[in-house]
Amino acid sequence: MAFVHIVKPGLQTTIQDEGRWGLQSRGVPVAGPMDPSSYRVANALVRNDRNQATFEITLIGPEVEFEDERLVAVAGAEFALSLDGVDVPPNAAFVAGAGSRLRFGARVRGSRAYLAIAGGLAVTPVMGSRATHLVSRLGGLEGRALTAGDRLPLGDMNRAQTGRRNPRPVSGAHLIGVTGPHAHVRLLPGPQRDYFSSDALDVLQSAPYSISKDSDRMGFRLEGPLLRHVRGADIISDATPLGVLQVPASGQPVLLMADRQTTGGYPKVATVITADIGIAGQLGPGDTISFSMCTPRDAFAALIAQERALTALEAAAAS
Amino acid sequence: MPQHRTHDFRIVTAGDSAVVVEFAECIEAEVNGRVVALAEMIDTERIAGVRDVVPTFRSVAIYFDPLRTDFDRLSERLERAAADARPAPTIAREPIRIPVSYGGAAGPDLEEVARYAGMTEAEVITLHAAPVYRVYMLGFVPGFAYMGTVDPRIAAPRRSTPRLRVPSGSVGIAGGQTGIYPSETPGGWQLVGRTPLKPFDPSRAEPFLLKAGDSVQFYPTTPATV
Numbered sequence: 001m002a003f004v005h006i007v008k009p010g011l012q013t014t015i016q017d018e019g020r021w022g023l024q025s026r027g028v029p030v031a032g033p034m035d036p037s038s039y040r041v042a043n044a045l046v047r048n049d050r051n052q053a054t055f056e057i058t059l060i061g062p063e064v065e066f067e068d069e070r071l072v073a074v075a076g077a078e079f080a081l082s083l084d085g086v087d088v089p090p091n092a093a094f095v096a097g098a099g100s101r102l103r104f105g106a107r108v109r110g111s112r113a114y115l116a117i118a119g120g121l122a123v124t125p126v127m128g129s130r131a132t133h134l135v136s137r138l139g140g141l142e143g144r145a146l147t148a149g150d151r152l153p154l155g156d157m158n159r160a161q162t163g164r165r166n167p168r169p170v171s172g173a174h175l176i177g178v179t180g181p182h183a184h185v186r187l188l189p190g191p192q193r194d195y196f197s198s199d200a201l202d203v204l205q206s207a208p209y210s211i212s213k214d215s216d217r218m219g220f221r222l223e224g225p226l227l228r229h230v231r232g233a234d235i236i237s238d239a240t241p242l243g244v245l246q247v248p249a250s251g252q253p254v255l256l257m258a259d260r261q262t263t264g265g266y267p268k269v270a271t272v273i274t275a276d277i278g279i280a281g282q283l284g285p286g287d288t289i290s291f292s293m294c295t296p297r298d299a300f301a302a303l304i305a306q307e308r309a310l311t312a313l314e315a316a317a318a319s
Numbered sequence: 320m321p322q323h324r325t326h327d328f329r330i331v332t333a334g335d336s337a338v339v340v341e342f343a344e345c346i347e348a349e350v351n352g353r354v355v356a357l358a359e360m361i362d363t364e365r366i367a368g369v370r371d372v373v374p375t376f377r378s379v380a381i382y383f384d385p386l387r388t389d390f391d392r393l394s395e396r397l398e399r400a401a402a403d404a405r406p407a408p409t410i411a412r413e414p415i416r417i418p419v420s421y422g423g424a425a426g427p428d429l430e431e432v433a434r435y436a437g438m439t440e441a442e443v444i445t446l447h448a449a450p451v452y453r454v455y456m457l458g459f460v461p462g463f464a465y466m467g468t469v470d471p472r473i474a475a476p477r478r479s480t481p482r483l484r485v486p487s488g489s490v491g492i493a494g495g496q497t498g499i500y501p502s503e504t505p506g507g508w509q510l511v512g513r514t515p516l517k518p519f520d521p522s523r524a525e526p527f528l529l530k531a532g533d534s535v536q537f538y539p540t541t542p543a544t545v
Contacts, residue, residue: 024373024382025358026519026527027457126521136461136502138521191333236346237458237465239373239380241337263375263458271334274385299335300385307386 002068004117006150010062010104014217015121015140015152016114016258017053020129024239024262031131031139034112034217034258034281037306038076041172042116044314045073045093047160052120053130055146057113059284061104062146064115066096070154071118071161074102075172077110077282091176093167093317110178111284119155133259134217160318170316175309177279181287182208185276186294186302187245192235195267196247197228201293204245204270208288209253215285217259222289226251227269237265243272243280255280255289275302328353328401330394336385338393340401341378346467346495350377351455352406355532360400366393374531375456376465407532414451414534417499417514419490421447421539425513428478432492432509435475444539446470447511452497454533462501462519464529469495481507488513490537497537512539 006013016039019032033039033056043052055062061079066072073093074081081088082103088094090113096102102115123130123141132140141150177183189201197203209224222245233249239262240246245253246266253269257280272280273294283289294302328342340357342350351374358374361381368387373380383393421444422429433440452466469492477493482505485491489500491508500506501519514537518528529535 021370021382023461024371024380025457025531026461027459027463028461030371127526138461188332188334191331191339236344236376237456238341238375238378239333239337239339241333241380241382243334261459262373263456268333271337273334274336296332296335296390300389303335303385 001122002154003151004067004121004154005065006146006148006152007063007065007101009146009148009150010057011060012058013062013146014056014132014134015053015123015130015146016056016132017130018051019131019258020127020133020139023127027262028127028138029133029136029259029262030242031129031133032258033114035076035114035177035278036281037278037310038112038176039114040310041091041175041313042073042075042114044310044317045075045091045167045170045172046071046116046118047158047318048116048118048120050314052116052155053123054117054121055115057104057115059107059111061107061113063101063103065101066098066117068098070096070157071167072096072102072115074113074115076113076176077178078108079113080105080108091173092171095166109180110282112282117154118161119157122153122155135259168317168319170313172313175306175313177276178282179279182290183279183283183287184290184292185280186273186298187270187291188273188296188299189270189293190268191271192267193269195229195231195235196269197230200227200269203227204253204291205293208290210288211283211285213285217257219257219260220255220280220283222253222255224252227253229267231267233267234265235267237263240264240268241271243274243277244268245270257281273299273302275299275306326398326402330397330401332390333380337380337382338390338397339378339380340397344377346376346455348453349406351453352532353404354379356406357401357404358531360404361397366396375458412534414536415529417516417535417537418540419448419512419514419537421512426490426511428509429511432473432475432511436473438472443473443511446473447492447497448537448539450536452535454529454531454535456531457529460502460504462527462529464498464518464533464535466497466535467495469497471495475509477507478509481505485510486513488515488517490514
């Protein structure tokens with residue numbers, strides 16, 4: 001079995017797959033990529049299945065060494081990338097030779113990049129998933145962010161990966177929702193819209209919110225126009241979906257992200273549409289986010305368009 | 320937000336990939352019984368596109384893949400299922416018995432709960448171990464079960480300053496609720512004892528000790544502290 005070695009870990013590099021679904025009834029958070037689209041692009045470019053485990057890289061990238069020759073790709077946040085000192089492109093696949101080192105340099109824009117390696121990261125799944133959940137120390141490698149000296153086993157390559165070494169000249173750049181320090185996402189109202197004043201959705205759309213420094217994979221604390229409760233700031237605890245804006249008594253919303261707890265006791269005013277989750281996932285502390293309401297039809301149309309583009313990329317990269 | 324109000328429940332959307340069936344806005348065994356029954360029905364049906372089913376005190380959230388099913392199709396099925404959901408008989412199963420070492424280092428807040436209740440620590444233990452509790456839901460961290468209802472005489476509120484580290488296995492009280500910390504986490508519940516059982520162990524074939532709808536009874540393993 002071949003391994004990839006962590007020479008330098010970067011700021012917070014974790015292992016993620018599509019997430020640990022099906023156990024939220026037992027309090028197990030889903031985890032998974034903060035930017036699901038970029039994650040899927042990275043896997044597509046190296047002809048992996050869409051659920052194979054990749055690295056999620058946060059703000060400062062790692063340096064890794066490959067034991068054997070592999071097709072690799074980095075998608076999402078844009079970094080200067082070099083392989084043994086030679087520049088390699090983002091959002092496209094390239095071959096990393098045995099013993100080669102991939103180094104992440106300066107970050108250009110975005111917060112999270114996905115490094116996919118043909119065969120995927122083959123750490124032992126925990127309850128059906130390899131996704132790392134940092135707070136409950138589950139999945140990935142010992143449930144933690146990677147450190148220098150870690151060795152991660154790689155999965156066997158499929159025929160599309162061993163048969164033709166050279167990658168297709170395919171780019172995933174058009175699918176990457178990295179917008180720089182300001183992003184705009186679309187919302188649907190609810191599930192507890194009725195806990196807020198009648199102008200709450202207007203307030204939410206009136207000005208951008210900034211992402212506070214107390215923001216992580218669990219959620220982004222937002223600072224901006226105050227939302228006003230009309231039925232108190234407590235509900236009987238219920239489920240907390242990805243991308244929901246929960247609002248504690250302070251009136252400042254918290255955007256719940258990949259590592260959120262499964263349930264919560266604050267009312268939730270609105271929810272980011274699935275197609276725009278990755279755009280939010282590229283933001284970091286100090287960045288800003290603005291919101292606009294949309295309709296369920298808009299949300300579905302956006303998701304269909306995204307799915308078609310991702311499927312087309314998967315087909316093009318595999319052909 | 321589409322809603323259906325033809326019954327004593329409503330179905331609301333939570334974004335484009337979750338629906339929530341909400342029953343009466345209260346924490347009661349009868350209501351939670353319907354929640355658990357509905358969640359089990361949906362699990363059993365294995366509906367295409369459903370990714371996760373989350374029963375809570377008074378609602379069931381259903382997470383789905385919008386590319387494989389949609390709100391209208393799903394809510395039609397949920398509406399029928401929710402109308403049919405009846406609580407399982409309460410004495411269907413023997414309660415799961417959980418040994419607890421009360422007081423001392425294992426239960427550093429037992430003294431405070433006794434002071435709150437105006438009774439001895441031994442009396443608090445007797446009252447905590449007497450009822451058969453219902454597991455209403457799991458949440459907070461993997462395997463954490465919210466159980467009730469604690470005897471009102473010992474239903475001490477949360478600590479004003481939460482502890483940064485609560486040892487795993489700690490048994491706590493927060494108002495009418497009681498629970499076991501499955502892992503070392505921060506926590507504000509009043510700690511009355513500790514159990515050697517692990518509510519969550521991902522290396523076990525069955526990682527979870529409890530699920531929503533279970534019955535639980537605690538029993539003291541050491542003589543009541545004086």
